Amino acid sequence: MANNLCVRFVKAAVGAIDASHFAVTTEAIPSAEMGDIVVQNAFVSLDPYQRRQMMPNVAYANPLNLGDVMVGRAIGQVVESKHADFKVGDWALGHFGWQRYTKIKVSGAEKINLDGFSASTYLGALGSPGVTAWVGLHAIAKAVPTDTVVISAATGAVGSVAAALARSIGCRVVGIAGGPAKCQHAVEKLGYSVCVDYRDPNFKQLLAQATPQGIDVDFENVGGAIFDC
Ligand SMILES: NC(=O)c1ccc[n+]([C@@H]2O[C@H](COP(=O)([O-])OP(=O)(O)OC[C@H]3O[C@@H](n4cnc5c(N)ncnc54)[C@H](OP(=O)(O)O)[C@@H]3O)[C@@H](O)[C@H]2O)c1
Structure with a gap:
């Protein structure tokens, strides 16, 4: 039974x-x-x-x-x-x-x-993470197609949907994630133009190189040291 x-x-x-x-x-x-x-x-x-x-x-x-x-x-x-x-x-x-x-x-x-x-899907893209991503990108940041959008926790539940939404309107989307494997996944599977490893000792410099036109929208999922730089 x-x-x-x-x-x-x-x-x-x-x-x-x-x-x-x-x-x-x-x-x-x-x-x-x-x-x-x-x-x-x-x-x-x-x-x-x-x-x-x-x-x-x-x-x-x-x-x-x-x-x-x-x-x-x-x-x-x-x-x-x-x-x-x-x-x-x-x-x-x-x-x-x-x-x-x-x-x-x-x-x-x-x-x-x-x-x-x-x-x-109703716990992910069509659920709370998806709504969070949509509200952050559209209602709060009001992203437009010419924007460079940087997303931390890039491969997470919210970040991966935010990336898809930003890309769907034509933004250049830059991810921040922990480790080479996650960064590779972000670019190959989630549609990021580039993804920077925050564990790399040269993180700050790599982020600057990845955003030569500056950052229009910082979709901040983590806070702390990443946000500070
Ligand atoms: N999920 C929801 O429905 C929801 C709703 C409202 C608000 N939020 C908020 O949205 C944010 C993201 O949520 P989520 O559900 O997408 O999270 P998640 O999928 O659990 O992603 C968490 C990721 O955050 C990164 N992270 C954690 N601590 C870190 C640190 N100290 N430095 C750098 N990166 C760190 C890690 O990325 P790596 O694995 O790449 O290292 C970790 O995998 C959170 O602040 C959450 O409170 C979420």
């Missing part, structure tokens, strides 16, 4: 995160009550914000308590419904956490018509 596989948060994050911060538990699959659905999760998103919810004494939305199921956006299919808005088999998106099955009020779930895209 199927069980619910859950990943629970068991140790506050100080320094690097490893397996000791989590416990994998096998639990009963929850049952829906009136107004609930139960979703069988297909994909879960791992995002930078989750670390803040694992840190002690950090004021951030809904901090985790020890023993909680790890937070995270997920998409899956409804396996039980006690609300007229969802039927079994519908795709649902929400903060369902790191678990195989989630019971949730329908107010916490968004019904998704996959519309020919894979379900995971």
Whole structure:
């Protein structure tokens, strides 16, 4: 018989995160009550914000308590419904956490018509990272085709979509990523004109060489030393 596989948060994050911060538990699959659905999760998103919810004494939305199921956006299919808005088999998106099955009020779930895209796309390019990239590039930076756009964390969830959007309107797109392999991936697969390795001791000089006309838009995903230079 199927069980619910859950990943629970068991140790506050100080320094690097490893397996000791989590416990994998096998639990009963929850049952829906009136107004609930139960979703069988297909994909879960791992995002930078989750670390803040694992840190002690950090004021951030809904901090985790020890023993909680790890937070995270997920998409899956409804396996039980006690609300007229969802039927079994519908795709649902929400903060369902790191678990195989989630019971949730329908107010916490968004019904998704996959519309020919894979379900995971709704956690990526068509989800929060994609919206973040679009808002940053178009609503905030107001990029135009003649711009040179520099994007840090170039191969990440937000950076890779920002690069595609910038390139689609004709911008020259310069990436910043960690290591030669990621820089190669950025140029060969993600459409960057050039990508600079921030771990290279000559990073500052290489960035200047990669942007001979200057930088019109700095799509800053990291901050700190990269932003300062
Ligand atoms: N994902 C979302 O839905 C979302 C929504 C709103 C805001 N944001 C924000 O957008 C930014 C990017 O998010 P993301 O989801 O795209 O992240 P991500 O895919 O997890 O990418 C993180 C990357 O950031 C780079 N990085 C981390 N620490 C670094 C350091 N000290 N110096 C240089 N590079 C460093 C690393 O790049 P390398 O591997 O190349 O070293 C790392 O792989 C974050 O600030 C996040 O808080 C994200």
